[in-house]
Amino acid sequence: MAKTYRTGGEDVHALLGIDLDVHPGELVMVMGPSGNGKTTLLNCLSGLDDIDAGTVSVDGVDLFAMSDADRTRHRARRMGFIFQAFNLIPVLSAAENVELPLLLTGASPTQARKRAADMLARVGLADRGGHRPGELSGGEQQRVTVARALVAEPALVWADEPTGALDSRTAAGVVDLLREVHAAGQALVVVTHDETLGRTGQRLVEVRDGRVVFDGAPDASATATAEVSA
Structure with a gap:
């Protein structure tokens, strides 16, 4: 798989000859210096960004052989996303944000609301479902993103710097949630600068x-701490 960005008349080769398999139930940590392609790798593997060469298959289906609409539906059914910037819709409540993946896959509003409430309770936010993101702390917003990522019970969860914007105590809580997700049998691919977190996976890329x-x-891995965290 390859990805090239064209900016200012120049080609920037973000990904070169990537060959990577992620197996069901696996916990994969992706590390490396800033600007070296980690987030681009995650975005291309999940179908959020287009690729210039190669294929990306999830459940045996080539993501880039699909139409944009089919790829969006496939992501909603089979994948969950946890972003460092949360990516919550500010005008919606926490519960409404969590409902979105279910509504995209055809769940009824009643089903979506019940499952969203159950998932918010699972992440410790049972009493915060009616609050908008701006009324929540950073740690609470990240837990809402975790709830949204898991509510459709995806086989694969992508996490891009899930603890990067959090203090150490709040980050530890999010890490515990990720471990629970993995223990339940879901595959996780986690991009992180946190070497302590990065070395807790089954596999390091x-x-x-x-x-x-x-x-x-x-x-x-023989990579020195300072180099990985650069």
Whole structure:
């Protein structure tokens, strides 16, 4: 798989020859210096960004052989997303934000509202469903994003710096939630600068200059802390 951005008349090769498999129930941590392709990798693997060469298959289906509408529906059914910037819709309540993936897959409003309430309770926000994102703390907003990512019970969850905007105590709570998700059998791919978090997965993928330079057990990586966290 390859991805090139064209800016100012120049080609920027964001991803070069990426070959990566993620297996059901696997916890994969993606690390590497800033600007080296980690978020682009996640966006391309999930079908949020187009690719210039190669294929991306989820459940045996080539994402880029689908129409945009079919790809959106497939993401809603099979994938969940957790973003560092939360990406919550500010005019909707927490419950309404969590309902969205269900409504996209055809759930009735009544079903969506009940499942959203159950999921908010699971992440400790049973009494905050009626609040809009601007009325919630950063940690609460991130838990809403986790609830939204999980409410449709996706097989695969993508997380881009899920603790990057949080203080250490709040981040620890989000990490605990991610571990619960993995323990329940869902596959997670987590982009992170946090080396402590990065080394808690079953598998570590290191990305540099748009290439995968390491893919294996976290304790086998020889990357120095300072270099990974740069």
